[in-house]
Amino acid sequence: THLLVATGRRPNSDNLGLENTDIELNERGYISTNDKLQTTANGVWALGDVNGKGAFTHTAYNDFEIVAANLFDKDPRKVSDRILNYALYTDPSLSHIGMYEHEARKSDRNVLIGYREMSRIARAKERGETQGFIKILVDADTQKILGATIVGIDGDEIIHSLLDIMYADQPYTVISRAVHIHPTISELIPTILQNLEPLD
Known part of the structure; x- marks a missing residue:
């Protein structure tokens, strides 16, 4: 319409x-x-x-x-x-940092991807905001985060934890081994990073 x-x-x-x-x-x-x-x-x-x-x-x-x-x-x-970063305040909001998935596919990097639907995150369910997803791209060889996209509630805040690791030039394992507070949407970031798969 x-x-x-x-x-x-x-x-x-x-x-x-x-x-x-x-x-x-x-x-x-x-x-x-x-x-x-x-x-x-x-x-x-x-x-x-x-x-x-x-x-x-x-x-x-x-x-x-x-x-x-x-x-x-x-x-x-x-x-x-400066690392590319922005948020669009749509409903649900869209937040992005670093490399896009299509750029990762065109690169010669060995890329891993972590993905989780917001409907699988307890805090999003509790708040009745289950539309969207979290997607994180990682270089398998350097273990550095290449980029991330979050479509969903509080994505504009959550994505900063990933952005800060990128600026610190630290491996994704810094977050994947961290203990995040329950119940939050951020607590699923380590889980997503512990379940990376090759980007096909």
Whole structure:
């Protein structure tokens, strides 16, 4: 009964007068920046939606942190250190970090997958929110988490435990051997990681 058409985002860079500067745009109209968010004009940085490197509030704030660290703290932070992460507040919500499953399939990695329907999680049943799933991708050789997707209640909070392990560059076993509080949805993360299977 409904149709949603999403054609993407377009930066509002065409009314900034950039044609009168040394600031270059890429083919999609975003301001070109390097890994530290410096533009092609000396002394000018581009943060937020206009640089095409995230288009979320949390990535825009991280842009600020990167620029401030480089300018004032002599801390060489860069955009390429950032792991893809976002949440869409649909019903149920969708949260994602890192690599997508289709990317994992195209890679030459030896990938494992853990999957659990929300309908099999006691806390989700208790709250009457059983739509969705948890999916986690792991590199079998390095034991590092490659990515995860959670569709379901509290996914936007739960996914941070996986994201933090990725940022810490630790193996998935750190979580799979952890004891999580019962009854929570997070308590199933170790169980999922203890039951990984090859991604076919």
